[in-house]
Amino acid sequence: MNESSPAARRRFLQTIAFGAAGLCASPLGWSDDAVDSTAQPWLRKTLKVGMLGKQGTLAERFAKAKQAGFEGVELNVPGIDVDDAKAAAAATGIILDGTVGGYHWQQRHSDPDPKVRQTALSKLKQGIEETAAVGADTMLLVPAHGNDGTEAEVYERAMAAVREAIPVAEANGVSILIENVWNHFLYQHDGPSDQTADALASFIDAFDSPWVGVQFDIGNHWKYGNPADWIRTLDHRIKKLDIKGFSRAEDKFTKITEGDIDWPSVETALHDIGFTGWLAAEVAGGDLDRLREINDHMEESLHCSQSLSRVN
Numbered sequence: 518m519n520e521s522s523p524a525a526r527r528r529f530l531q532t533i534a535f536g537a538a539g540l541c542a543s544p545l546g547w548s549d550d551a552v553d554s555t556a557q558p559w560l561r562k563t564l565k566v567g568m569l570g571k572q573g574t575l576a577e578r579f580a581k582a583k584q585a586g587f588e589g590v591e592l593n594v595p596g597i598d599v600d601d602a603k604a605a606a607a608a609t610g611i612i613l614d615g616t617v618g619g620y621h622w623q624q625r626h627s628d629p630d631p632k633v634r635q636t637a638l639s640k641l642k643q644g645i646e647e648t649a650a651v652g653a654d655t656m657l658l659v660p661a662h663g664n665d666g667t668e669a670e671v672y673e674r675a676m677a678a679v680r681e682a683i684p685v686a687e688a689n690g691v692s693i694l695i696e697n698v699w700n701h702f703l704y705q706h707d708g709p710s711d712q713t714a715d716a717l718a719s720f721i722d723a724f725d726s727p728w729v730g731v732q733f734d735i736g737n738h739w740k741y742g743n744p745a746d747w748i749r750t751l752d753h754r755i756k757k758l759d760i761k762g763f764s765r766a767e768d769k770f771t772k773i774t775e776g777d778i779d780w781p782s783v784e785t786a787l788h789d790i791g792f793t794g795w796l797a798a799e800v801a802g803g804d805l806d807r808l809r810e811i812n813d814h815m816e817e818s819l820h821c822s823q824s825l826s827r828v829n
Contacts, residue, residue, distance in 0.1 A: 555826035560796040562815055563589030563614050568802025576605035583609050585808035591797055593619035594644035602651045614795050615655035615757060616648040626678035627661035627671045638678050642685045649689035655757055657694050657732045663701025671702060679729060686728040694732035694756055695721065704741055714747040721754045730754050736761035739778050745786035758796045760815060773800060773814035780818040788828055796821060
C-alpha cells in the first residue's frame, strides 16, 4: 500500500496515539516503561454504560466491565457527575473513551419547534464539555429525524446544529461523531437493501471539519446496505465503531454472532481502510456472565485482540 495513503497515515497516527494511551494508563497491564504499541489490539473493546445495569456504584459497574474484558466505557451526556466518573475510572483502570448524547431522541436537533432545537443545541454543547471534563474525546450524536419535516428542512436543521457546536468541540478537543441509525435520515427507511453510504459521507464532508466524523454502527444498516461497502465509502470519516447483530432473514436485531452479517467481509473492509481503534458493544447487557459473552462475541466476529503489528 502507498505509505502516503489515508489508510497508512491513519495507522501511523493511531499507533502513536495507542502508544501514548498505553504510557498513560497501561490498560492492558504492560509496565509503563515497556509498552509496545504494535502489540496492542487493533480493536479496543468498549461498551455503553447502560449495558452495566444500575445496581451498585459506578466504580462497581466499571469493575464488572473490566472483569469481563472491556477496556473502556462510554457514558451518556449531558448530566453526568464528572468527579464520580473520573474517580470510578481511576479506581478501576477503565478508560472513558467517549460519550453518547442521551437527549437526542427527546429533544431533536431537527424538531420543527425552534425552542426545542435550542434546548437540544444547549445539551449538545454541555455534553461536549462534560466529555472533555472526564477525559474522553468523542461524543456520539444522532443529528436529526427524517419525520420532523421535509428532507431539505431536516437536513438544514441538522447542519445548523452541528455547525454551531463545532467551535465548542474544537475548543474542548472532542470530535462529534454521527451515528447511522434508524432515524429516516440520509437513507430511505422503506427503501431497498442495496443502499449506499454516499449521503452520509456527503453530510460529513459538508462540514469540512476534522471535528466531525462517523461512529459507524456495523449492524444498524445491514437491513439497508452492505456494511463492508459502507465502511469503504465512509473510509477515513469513521473514527469509532459500534457493533451489534442483525438478521435480514428474520428482520430483527440479534446477539452479535447470531444474525447473518458477513463478519469476515467487515473485517477485511476495516483492514482495507486502515481502521484501528475503539469498538463499542451496543447490545443488551446484564450480569458478568452476559458481559463476558458479549466480549467473546466481539472477539469471534472481528478478532479484536489481533495485534496492531499483524494488521499494519
